[in-house]
Amino acid sequence: MTTRIPAPAPPEPATPRPGSGTGPDPRKMRKIAVASVIGTTVEWYDLFVFGTASALVFDKIFFPQLDGTVGTLLAFLTxxxxxxxxxxxxxxxxxxxxxxxRKSMLLISLMTMGAATFAIGLVPDYNTIGVAAPLLLLALRFIQGLxxxxxxxxxxxxxxxxxxAGRRGFFGSTVQIGVPIGTLLANGVFLLVATHTDSAQLLDWGWRIPFLVSAVLVAVGIYIRLHIExxxxxxxxxxxxxxxxIPFFALMRQYWRQVLLGGIATLSTGSTFTLMITSGVNYGTQELGAVSRIMCGARWRGLRV
Structure with a gap:
């Protein structure tokens, strides 16, 4: 009698381990990287368009009853x-x-930022609703930060x-490209508005345009992120x-040193970057008149204190 030896069962497909990095094909990976960069660009545009407005006009719109320096400081604190x-x-x-x-939270963060930025463009000024204006501005700014x-x-x-696995550092670093792109877009849109309005128009309605325009960028970001897995x-x-x-407790229990060191390192670079792009614009416009003439034309002279 012949004994038939059963064939070995095929191995079960291995469940990918967290962090195993078995990534998609290169084309899909590029799509994911581009989606992340564009979404981050939109979010940082929204964040820094506020910084540009704080440096140039918010002290006059939301804190007109205060001394120019105090109003500027309050705008920056906001x-x-x-x-x-x-x-x-x-x-x-x-x-x-x-x-x-990840995907659902990225969509929610983008929509939240977009809604807050658009709403800032609709906030009445201090002369219209009084102290409620800077309070609304502060609340919407807090939502932007969240x-x-x-x-x-x-x-x-x-x-x-x-x-x-071998490209995680490279693709992870591409996200950071969105920060300078968003900053340049924010300043560029303000520059475009400033060159087509005089100082009275800019303070009246022109400053709102960069905030309202962000709705278009957010729509593009949402469309792209809906198509990633x-x-x-x-x-x-x-x-x-x-x-x-509770993932946060698990993180702090095991990696609190890394979180603390990473936070300190980010604070040092982030604060320097922010000082340059916001207070630098304010100082150049208010104190160095040449910057206002070179960047924004003679119309900006009316904004000097």
């Missing part, structure tokens, strides 16, 4: 509030990003978790049921 909100947003969006998914807290880290995670790393964690109940 601008700075987003950075405090950003830490809160990072915890909130990070929690739900780990529990619900949204940004979920944007940058989420975009990096989306890109890194899609990337192949959730990461296989997150899907693997969801399928295996290994999600932490």
């Amino acid at each position: 601008f700075a509030s987003a950075y405090l909100a950003r830490m809160v947003g990072a915890v909130i969006f990070g929690h739900f990003g780990d529990r619900v998914g 949204a940004l807290g979920g944007e940058w880290g989420g975009a990096v995670l989306m890109t890194v978790e899609h990337a192949p 959730e990461t296989s790393t997150f899907q693997a964690v969801r399928e295996t049921g290994t999600k932490a109940k």
Whole structure:
């Protein structure tokens, strides 16, 4: 009698491990990287269009009853509030990003930022509704910061978790390109508006245009992000049921040193960058008249204190 030896069963497909980096094909990877860069560009445009307005016009629109220097400082303090909100947003969006998914949180952060930025363009000035105007501005700025807290880290995670193992650092770093692009766009749109309005028009309605225009950029960002997939790393964690109940506590329990050092390093570079692009614009326009003439033409002279 012949004994038939059963053929060995085919191996079960391995479940991808978190961080395994078995990324998509190069074309799809480029699409994901571009989606992350464009989304981040839109968010930083929204953030820094506020910084440009703070440097140039917000002291006159929302704090006209105060001395010019005090009004400028209050405008910058309103601008700075987003950075405090950003830490809160990072915890909130990070929690739900780990529990619900990267893609959905990136869409929510982009829509939240877009709604807040558009609403800033509609806020009445101090002469119309009094102290409610700067309070509304502060509240909307805080919402901007919350949204940004979920944007940058989420975009990096989306890109890194899609990337192949040997290219995670490269693709993760591409997200940072959105910061200078967004900053240049914010200043460029203000420059365009300034060259086509006089100082009275700029203070009356021209400053609102860069905020309202952001709705178009947000729509583009949402369209692009709707066409990217959730990461296989997150899907693997969801399928295996290994999600932490409160991811932030798990993070701080195991990696609090890295979080602290990373925060300090980011603070040092971020504060320097922000000082250059906001207070630098204000100082150049208010104190160095030449900057106003070179960048924005003679019409800006009317804004000098």
